[in-house]
Each structure stands twice: as C-alpha cells, then as structure tokens.
Amino acid sequence: MSKKLIVAIDGPAGSGKSTTAKLVAQHLGYLYVDSGAMYRAITFLAIRSNVLNSNDEITKLAEETDIELKFADGKTYVFTNGENITDNIRSVEVNENVSIVSKINGVRTPLVEKQKAMSNINCGIVMEGRDISTVVFPNADVKIFLTASIERRAERRAKEYKEKGIDVDINEIRKNISLRDKIDSTRKLSPLLKDKDAIEIDTSKITIEEQVEKILKIIKENIKKF
Numbered sequence: 001m002s003k004k005l006i007v008a009i010d011g012p013a014g015s016g017k018s019t020t021a022k023l024v025a026q027h028l029g030y031l032y033v034d035s036g037a038m039y040r041a042i043t044f045l046a047i048r049s050n051v052l053n054s055n056d057e058i059t060k061l062a063e064e065t066d067i068e069l070k071f072a073d074g075k076t077y078v079f080t081n082g083e084n085i086t087d088n089i090r091s092v093e094v095n096e097n098v099s100i101v102s103k104i105n106g107v108r109t110p111l112v113e114k115q116k117a118m119s120n121i122n123c124g125i126v127m128e129g130r131d132i133s134t135v136v137f138p139n140a141d142v143k144i145f146l147t148a149s150i151e152r153r154a155e156r157r158a159k160e161y162k163e164k165g166i167d168v169d170i171n172e173i174r175k176n177i178s179l180r181d182k183i184d185s186t187r188k189l190s191p192l193l194k195d196k197d198a199i200e201i202d203t204s205k206i207t208i209e210e211q212v213e214k215i216l217k218i219i220k221e222n223i224k225k226f
C-alpha cells in the first residue's frame with residue numbers, strides 16, 4: 001500500500017484546482033506543485049525585461065532561468081534565480097499575458113521537463129495545471145479534470161481579489177477568464193483538454209470540501225489497487 005501516487009489535476013481558471021490540489025496534497029502528505037506559477041514567473045520576467053514581443057527572448061528566459069517553487073503556509077512561493085517574485089506573478093498584467101507566453105514551444109519544452117523531474121522524489125505528488133494529465137504525466141495514477149460555469153469561476157476569482165484588498169470589476173475578470181480559456185484550449189501545443197482517462201468533476205454547485213472528499217475517495221480507491 002506504500003505506492004506513491006502521481007495525481008494530475010487539470011482544468012480552466014477558477015475551477016478550484018489550486019485550493020483542491022493543495023488540500024488533497026496536504027491530506028495525503030504529498031508534494032503540491034502549481035505548474036501555472038512557472039508560466040506566470042516567465043511571463044513576469046518577460047514583462048519586466050520588456051521582451052514580450054520576442055519569442056526568442058522569452059524562450060531564452062525559460063531555458064536559462066532557475067525557477068524554484070516552495071510551498072509553505074498554504075502558499076506557493078516562487079523564486080527565479082534566487083529572487084522572490086511570489087507577489088509579482090498574479091498581477092493583472094501577468095494575467096493578461098500569461099496565455100500568450102504559454103503558447104510558445106520554447107517556453108513549454110523546458111518547463112515541462114522541469115515538471116516531469118519533480119516526480120523524482122520520495123513521496124507522492126499532486127500537480128495542477130492545464131496539460132498535466134495529457135503531457136507532463138500521461139502515466140499519472142489518478143487524473144482529475146475540474147470544470148465549472150464561467151459565472152461561478154469569475155465570482156470565485158473576484159472573491160479572491162477582494163480578500164487581497166484588490167478592487168476589481170467582475171466583467172473584466174469574466175473577459176480575462178474567457179479569453180484565457182479560448183487561447184489555452186485552442187493552442188496547437190498541449191491544449192487544455194480532458195484526457196481520455198480523466199474523471200471530470202463539475203464544481204459549479206459543490207463546495208471545496210465536497211470536491212476534496214470526492215477526489216480523496218477516488219485516490220483511495222486507486223491506492224487499494226496496489
């Protein structure tokens with residue numbers, strides 16, 4: 001029963017991936033990885049260096065930057081070449097550009113490589129993103145695809161911003177989420193889609209606790225198989 005499982009959780013923005021994946025990992029004593037934080041980190045660096053218009057320069061950043069994710073006190077801290085950029089990666093500007101940066105082949109290749117290497121650890125792993133079931137861990141033991149209506153997803157994002165004291169217009173959030181959904185699901189490389197083996201959970205009308213409960217039940221059923 002000591003098999004260390006790889007759990008992949010994919011889904012669009014605001015589907016509850018992060019909160020759910022964190023709680024599931026915490027419950028099982030597994031490593032939690034927010035793969036989106038890596039794409040956000042490269043996007044922030046590209047904005048700061050003013051190279052958003054050059055795929056080559058952005059690719060260079062993805063290839064040459066040392067990205068480190070540290071999870072502590074319920075939060076993912078992000079360091080690039082030792083610099084703490086945790087508070088910079090969730091800005092409106094990063095939100096607006098991250099899906100464009102994530103389309104670049106030269107960005108995805110090194111980041112996916114780093115994500116794959118993260119499973120070489122002594123414990124199980126819960127990784128969340130857009131292509132974890134399909135590309136990063138096609139052999140994951142458990143694959144979950146979370147969905148929710150655009151209205152619910154926008155409401156959740158607005159609530160998160162409000163809690164952080166950031167004033168936002170829900171219509172702008174809805175627009176940003178819809179645009180990211182469109183870019184993420186229609187890009188040629190590793191689009192956001194439900195893997196054939198993934199279990200879909202619609203989170204529009206259930207609580208976080210119920211989501212976590214459902215996923216833990218699925219994982220426990222899988223653990224029994226080993």
Ligand code: CDP
Binds near residue numbers: 098184
């Ligand atoms: O938290 P939220 O769902 O808003 O986004 P995120 O998980 O931080 O991901 C931000 C963006 O990074 C997504 O909209 C995708 O464009 C990209 N991404 C990706 O392409 N592949 C992943 N595995 C994770 C994120």
